[in-house]
Amino acid sequence: MQRLVGKSALITGAARGLGAAIARRFVDEGATVIINDLNLDAAQATAEDLGGHGVAADVSDPDSVANMFAQVREIAPNLDILVNNAGISGMEGRNDVAQRVEQMVERAHKAATGELTDEDYDDATVQTTNDEWRRMLGVHVDGTFYCAREALKIMNAQKHGAILNMSSIIGTFGRGGGTAYAAAKAAILGFTRSLAHEVVSRNIRVNAIAPGWIETDMTAPLGPMQSLIASQVPMNRFGEPDDIAWAAVYLCSDEAKYMTGQVISPNGGWYMSQ
Template identity: 45%
Template structure:
């Protein structure tokens, strides 16, 4: 019960990594506000927590919308009047079909030596996708951090955990929008960590390698195999393993850890 009596908000907790974090935190005694864009998946995570004896509340909202984020905070603070941990996890990866096809073509070419097919990921990237990617990952993280700090600064304690990616650490070819947004999340994390360290608030990021979640479910087998081949552990990480990293950063053991990036990536050099 390492998180006993604490209240956590996990965004994007209707699926994948966010759901695993919400379940893990609840198992450790936290009451969890379960956010997602999708009301039904948020409610399903709440049901899963409650069926295991935990406490949770669904707070569906689009975190990219600052007013919706504010309403969400008002709603669960009105019920629980407490906030100890926020995990800014909501995310989306817009991988265009022609880019996937070009990635597959490049893989086949690499096997024979010379890669000549352009990925055409940046040249074909539409403004709307670029902006939506930033809105979800960067604006969403900013909106929820801003509201969380209003509570945490008064209480002089709190943990904020932002989900980045190895794409943000190294730059993943084919997803320039996602890589840039995840790098922005890292810069934001480090700045805010230094801003609020003297108030007893820790702000850290997790930058996972490839994780077996619905986000990667539609990838062709060839690309999945290529991601596995790039990972020294020889497999994708599980959502539960990333939840373990989040639990560490939320736990009393991480009291002195702030402005850091923890990368559960199976030994990847990316």
């Protein structure tokens, strides 16, 4: 089907992973896509592969976002869709990831065999620096706000549009060791619902996806934890990027014209219902 014919879409953090999968499905459905990422070469490489346009911006920087939207307005003066997908896990660039994963695996085994003691804990929050906390909220929460604000300057005037924000099951379900990520993803859900109210009269819909565990570069560092996590998912496996891309196609198409302020959670049954 061609659900997005004639539509233009900006997808942030789309050089790879879920953003790239969403962009690919959008193109298949007839949309013109603008691929954002931090690195222009990476954004352009994906854009060339898909037949779209590549733009660089750090979504956590309001000036960078404003500059990007100047380019977006030239490519797509009537932007129809914004997908706020750019995100970080907090593991990027850390040299203790393997060690932390090893500790997670050890704790999981101890929990399974009843050997967990009050000496087995993950002090992730105490060890989180101000910069790490700010960066996490900066990319996810500030980035979602800055991009939505710029997109609405276009969408409010044209009185139509769809904004899709990427949350996570961690934003609703929580998970030890990830308080900054959980806080950021929960904030995105509150932002989504409130903005949906604000712009509904202008025919702009605002929704969110809260993915479960999906196989991308973001989850790859989990290594041996992946199979332990997968064993807790009722479907017994991680999802594929396309599982999220299809939800995005639906929420951004006219098929979802009665959907606003909603969260769809493709998660293999990890977290059932809202």
